[in-house]
Amino acid sequence: MSNILISDNVRRTGLMEAPSLSVRKGAWTEEEDILLKKCIEKYGEGTWHRVPFRAGLNRCRKSCRLRWLNYLKPDIKRGAFADDEVDLMIRLHNLLGNRWSLIAGRLSGRTANDVKNYWNTYLRKKMVKPSPKLNIEVIKPRPLNLSVPLDKNNSDNNNDSDHAAASTPASNSLVSSDSGNNSSYDFSNDNNEIMWWKNMLMNEDEPQGFGNNINHSASGDKFINEALGDVRTQVVEEDNYGTVDELFIDFDLWNMLNP
DNA sequence: AATCTCTTCAACCGCCTCCGG
DNA sequence: TCCGGAGGCGGTTGAAGAGAT
Numbered sequence: 001m002s003n004i005l006i007s008d009n010v011r012r013t014g015l016m017e018a019p020s021l022s023v024r025k026g027a028w029t030e031e032e033d034i035l036l037k038k039c040i041e042k043y044g045e046g047t048w049h050r051v052p053f054r055a056g057l058n059r060c061r062k063s064c065r066l067r068w069l070n071y072l073k074p075d076i077k078r079g080a081f082a083d084d085e086v087d088l089m090i091r092l093h094n095l096l097g098n099r100w101s102l103i104a105g106r107l108s109g110r111t112a113n114d115v116k117n118y119w120n121t122y123l124r125k126k127m128v129k130p131s132p133k134l135n136i137e138v139i140k141p142r143p144l145n146l147s148v149p150l151d152k153n154n155s156d157n158n159n160d161s162d163h164a165a166a167s168t169p170a171s172n173s174l175v176s177s178d179s180g181n182n183s184s185y186d187f188s189n190d191n192n193e194i195m196w197w198k199n200m201l202m203n204e205d206e207p208q209g210f211g212n213n214i215n216h217s218a219s220g221d222k223f224i225n226e227a228l229g230d231v232r233t234q235v236v237e238e239d240n241y242g243t244v245d246e247l248f249i250d251f252d253l254w255n256m257l258n259p
Numbered sequence: 260a261a262t263c264t265c266t267t268c269a270a271c272c273g274c275c276t277c278c279g280g
Numbered sequence: 281t282c283c284g285g286a287g288g289c290g291g292t293t294g295a296a297g298a299g300a301t
Contacts, residue, residue, distance in 0.1 A: 026295090027296095047286090048286075062287085062288090098290065100290065101290085112288095112289075112290085
């Protein structure tokens with residue numbers, strides 16, 4: 001236990017975190033893991049600023065949180081990524097970009113750090129710059145506005161029910177350009193919107209360099225369907241609407257880069 | 260066997276957003 | 281409205297192990 005240094009300052013003052021100079025860094029020891037685990041079991045997750053003091057650890061709150069989320073949490077799945085998981089990861093990355101936490105949220109038991117590491121280690125290398133001759137269609141996230149009541153009839157925004165599933169996002173009528181920031185999207189619209197998301201994720205046209213090597217078996221597609229559910233619905237159901245905001249940001253960025 | 264190079268991944272860092280006072 | 285603290289995220293680093301020479 002010699003390497004677990006409980007700050008005297010923490011003991012004496014009861015401060016939630018020790019001064020940065022005395023906070024331990026680097027690899028976690030088995031003893032530290034045990035202390036952190038016991039603390040989380042006793043008090044539950046959250047209030048990370050209290051964890052170092054409660055657990056008797058000379059670690060900063062962020063370090064404790066990261067250690068728990070990336071390593072100690074019981075439902076973390078370890079080991080190599082299955083083909084299905086890789087397939088899903090690629091599709092989600094096509095859709096969401098480097099939103100590792102969002103991608104990890106759809107991969108049961110995988111952490112954002114795992115996904116990020118796997119991507120940077122294995123998949124990024126497989127990416128090949130597209131040949132100028134090839135016309136790669138870039139899929140961009142759609143702008144969504146949650147300000148419209150869900151039960152509103154959406155005939156104004158999407159009066160062509162045929163285009164939703166197969167059209168490109170850029171051509172989608174849900175991208176409203178009129179009346180300033182009143183662009184809106186009605187989630188109750190119809191199944192076309194669900195199909196739009198699913199088609200985006202189930203699209204066989206993978207970017208060059210990866211994905212093409214992956215077999216899209218029936219079981220694999222089933223896995224993807226089950227894992228994804230309806231991403232759009234998931235995003236809406238989440239408490240954190242910032243996810244949707246991020247899609248807006250992406251859309252704006254895409255428009256800036258592709259005027 | 261020794262050394263060098265490459266790979267992996269746990270952990271840190273800095274920034275952003277959210278929230279309460 | 282502003283400010284500070286907490287939570288959370290993505291980018292990056294570096295130690296350790298594996299493989300090559």
